[in-house]
Amino acid sequence: MEIVAGDVAVITGAGSGIGRALARHAASLGMRVVAADVEVPKLHETVALITDAGGTAIAVPTDVSVAGSVADLADAAFTTYGAVHLLCNNAGVFSGGMLWERTMADWNWVMGVNLYGIVHAIGAFVPRMIAAGHLSHIVNTASMGGLITNGYSGPYYTSKFAAVGVSECLAHDLRSVGAPVGVSVLVPSLIATSIGSSDRNRPERWIDRDRQRGADEEFVAAALTDSTAAGMAPDEVASIVFAAVAADQFWIPTKPSYHDQIRSRHEDMQALRHPAAPPID
Numbered sequence: 001m002e003i004v005a006g007d008v009a010v011i012t013g014a015g016s017g018i019g020r021a022l023a024r025h026a027a028s029l030g031m032r033v034v035a036a037d038v039e040v041p042k043l044h045e046t047v048a049l050i051t052d053a054g055g056t057a058i059a060v061p062t063d064v065s066v067a068g069s070v071a072d073l074a075d076a077a078f079t080t081y082g083a084v085h086l087l088c089n090n091a092g093v094f095s096g097g098m099l100w101e102r103t104m105a106d107w108n109w110v111m112g113v114n115l116y117g118i119v120h121a122i123g124a125f126v127p128r129m130i131a132a133g134h135l136s137h138i139v140n141t142a143s144m145g146g147l148i149t150n151g152y153s154g155p156y157y158t159s160k161f162a163a164v165g166v167s168e169c170l171a172h173d174l175r176s177v178g179a180p181v182g183v184s185v186l187v188p189s190l191i192a193t194s195i196g197s198s199d200r201n202r203p204e205r206w207i208d209r210d211r212q213r214g215a216d217e218e219f220v221a222a223a224l225t226d227s228t229a230a231g232m233a234p235d236e237v238a239s240i241v242f243a244a245v246a247a248d249q250f251w252i253p254t255k256p257s258y259h260d261q262i263r264s265r266h267e268d269m270q271a272l273r274h275p276a277a278p279p280i281d
């Protein structure tokens with residue numbers, strides 16, 4: 001889809017990392033930006049960065065794990081700007097540790113944000129995007145962890161496999177009705193963001209007050225913080241995403257290693273082998 005100045009972009013998780021970079025890149029193209037995040041001070045910081053640079057943006061505090069909150073976000077976007085041309089379902093959280101130590105609160109939080117955040121947005125935005133009749137595009141942020149697996153992060157990988165699945169299904173359904181709405185799925189490798197400290201945004205209802213954070217969780221969060229610090233800059237990811245949207249490209253990897261990683265997975269599947277655990281780089 002060709003983006004034209006004045007088009008409207010809605011971006012969740014816009015207070016930090018990849019989401020902030022997407023919001024700033026959208027504004028730099030002249031898009032009007034609806035920035036959404038649960039971390040409100042950081043969300044306002046993003047909007048200030050855009051408006052200080054001469055761009056147009058509003059902040060809509062949103063918890064994507066709550067259907068009503070995402071419905072309010074859609075209302076705010078359509079009421080303020082009258083249309084949505086680009087929807088980036090990017091908000092995401094990470095929780096690590098051994099699978100058998102994970103609680104239902106861990107699962108509900110990670111699935112609530114990483115999968116149901118996208119599902120809520122499909123319900124709130126897509127009917128209006130179809131009805132508008134003009135070209136529009138949806139980018140769902142999954143992860144290379146939605147295509148290959150590794151240890152110690154079961155709920156995260158599972159949620160990202162689901163994010164990939166729902167993106168493929170959405171693309172099929174939209175094509176089946178001839179809707180002018182494109183879909184892409186962003187599958188980043190390691191990116192230098194604050195994902196390793198996702199716990200900062202864990203809602204009260206999904207905190208296990210009667211349980212100490214285990215050594216396995218601490219270890220994985222620290223390893224993720226260290227490895228992502230050496231990752232690609234979020235601004236570079238934003239450039240890759242906008243080039244992919246312009247080309248109507250479904251898969252949006254951030255590194256060439258994507259090709260070997262998925263080839264290795266498919267070879268394992270065809271040979272009926274135990275999945276390899278290639279490190280995500």
Ligand SMILES: NC(=O)c1ccc[n+]([C@@H]2O[C@H](COP(=O)([O-])OP(=O)(O)OC[C@H]3O[C@@H](n4cnc5c(N)ncnc54)[C@H](O)[C@@H]3O)[C@@H](O)[C@H]2O)c1
Binds near residue numbers: 018062090144188189
């Ligand atoms: N950083 C990486 O290496 C990497 C790799 C693959 C995929 N991803 C994915 O990229 C996306 C963006 O993450 P990031 O790396 O920029 O991390 P980040 O922590 O810097 O940004 C994530 C943003 O999502 C927001 N958020 C969390 N819960 C929310 C909720 N319930 N409602 C609304 N907003 C919420 C956070 O406040 C934060 O601003 C996530 O989906 C993540 O899983 C990141």
